[in-house]
Structures are given as structure tokens and as C-alpha cells.
Amino acid sequence: MTTRPGPRERLLDAARDLTYTQGVHVGVDAILKQANVARRSLYQHFGGKDGLIAEVLRADVGEARYRQVMDEAGDDPRRRVLAIFDELEKITTRPSFRGCRYTSAELALTDPAHPAHAEVRAYKDGLHQLFTTELTRHGHPDPSLGADQLLVLVDGALAHAVTRPDSHPALAARAMAELVLDRAPQP
């Protein structure tokens, strides 16, 4: 027996789905309808649509998914980093792929005061820390710079794949990630 999710969870689910397929400018009414929730619940739980959008990004499983992919690849930092690009190749070649949720939100929300921007920043900073840790273990001469480079590759693969998926940008990025990793002193 499963319990039906409450209004808060239903709002998050509907917003997660609709903002990905239709963009963050999707109407509030469409979200309320899909969630089958009254407008007052939106305000009670999130203070309004902006708060809901920010919470979708904060609560997203993106970083946890990166950790999971790395952990499934074992303990070797080089294999753990490259596993991310293998995963990106899978994600970016799915028919349902519509780009990176965080980049899309960041670009579409042109008001710098929108609360979603802080969530996008926190997410990217989290990934930077994740990569820095792996590159440090790998013996990279400049783990923070290397992590910046890996983030450019991740964002580049995700952004480019929306327009030219047939060029397999995640594989192109993977080959460059190998070059970044090979800057590490060899054992």
C-alpha cells in the first residue's frame, strides 16, 4: 500500500516535470492543474511560483546522481571522473533530453533577484567540490583548476547536445577529460 503524496510533494513533482519539458516560464495554472492542488497550497508551502522553482532546483537529485555514478565506477579517481561522461553520453542521446535543467533555468530567469540563481550556483559549486576531491586524490597538480575544466566540459556537452546530439558531444568531452586527467603526475 502506498500513501498518496501530499500537496507539497505533488507541487514539486509537477513543477519538476513541467519546467523541464516546457521551461520555467510554464504557467502557474498548468502546475496547479497537474499537481491537483489549490493555489493557496502553493503560497503556503513555497510563498509563490518563484519559491517553488527555486525549491525544485534545490531539491533536485542532480548531485546525488553524480555521486552514485562515481561510486558505481569504483574507487579509482580517473575511472570515477570518466564515468560521469559515459553517463552524460547516455543522458544526452535520450529522446527526452532537453538540456541541463540548471542551465536552462539560469538563462531563462533574466531577473538577477530570482531565488533560483542561488540554487544553481550552489549546485555548480557542489559539483566543483566533487571534482576537486577526485582530482586531489588523483594527484592532479591543480585540482581546483582541473575541476573548473571538467565543469566546462560537463556544461559544454549538455549545452551542445541540445543542438547537435548527433555529434556526441559527451564523447568529445570525455576525450578532453582524459587529457585533463593525464596532467596528473603518473604513479
Added chain:
Amino acid sequence: MTTRPGPRERLLDAARDLTYTQGVHVGVDAILKQANVARRSLYQHFGGKDGLIAEVLRADVGEARYRQVMDEAGDDPRRRVLAIFDELEKITTRPSFRGCRYTSAELALTDPAHPAHAEVRAYKDGLHQLFTTELTRHGHPDPSLGADQLLVLVDGALAHAVTRPDSHPALAARAMAELVLDRAPQP
């Protein structure tokens, strides 16, 4: 003496400006107001807002600007390619920078039938050809793959800079572009 631009040019100017600062979901009325043009002109010249958005992307000077930056860097293909990343560092650190116009449009227009998608694709394919030409001249062992890699770096620098400009992603991308170029057989 300068001639005042006609309605077509005023519509393009207003749309170019407003879609960049406010996104492609900016209202038609705001575009008409800034262009100081009647609604019927929009339909006469572009068939509607979708046609205007597509024309802004088609007519954009992006690729010409890349060519110009390369030409100013001289004849050496390595220097010509790296000059692009020096230019990206300038662009992405300007306070007015709000991301790549093409990526933003591609992500925001979730209707696959929107005419803008073909323009974005044509633009990226044009850049791919531009880079392929330089890498061929440079003696790169796989110019088409190398061009795919450079495009991932360009899109990655532009996408990542919106969120973490202080990490100077264009410089991180430049260092990787050097690694891509160094795959070429040395003379």
C-alpha cells in the same frame, strides 16, 4: 545625415535587444513598443513573432564576429583558434553578459517545430565548419572531431560563465583548446 531605419530593421533591433536581456519569451507588445512599429508590420515582414525570433538568430553577426577575431589574429591556425577563447574571456566577463543567445533560445523554445531551431543548428554547423577548416590547415589528425571538441569548449565556457563567471571558464576552455590543438602532428 543618417536615414532612420525602416520598420523591418527596427523590429530586428528591438527583438535582438529584448530577447537577449529578457529572453525569447518577452512579449510581442514590448517589442512593438521599443521598435515603435505597428503590429501589422510584424506580420507583413516576419509572419509573426516566431518568424521574427528566427530571423534575429539567422541575421545575427555571431559567425562573422568569429571570422573577424580569427582574421585579426593573423594566419597561423593555432593562434586563430586560441584568439576565439581570448575573445570569449572578454565577452563572458562583461557585466552585460547573459549567456549565449543561441543556447538560450534553443533551451527556451521547447516546441521542436519553432523555426528558430533550424537557425541555431545552421549557426553551430557553420562554426563547426569554421573550426574544421582551421584544424585541417593545422594538420590535426581528425579535424571534424577536433572541431566538435572546440564547440563543446565554446558552449561550455559560455554556459558555465553565466553561473560561475569568477572561475573564468573561457580561460579554462582555452587551456583545453591548446591540448586539442597539440594533438596535431608538429612540423
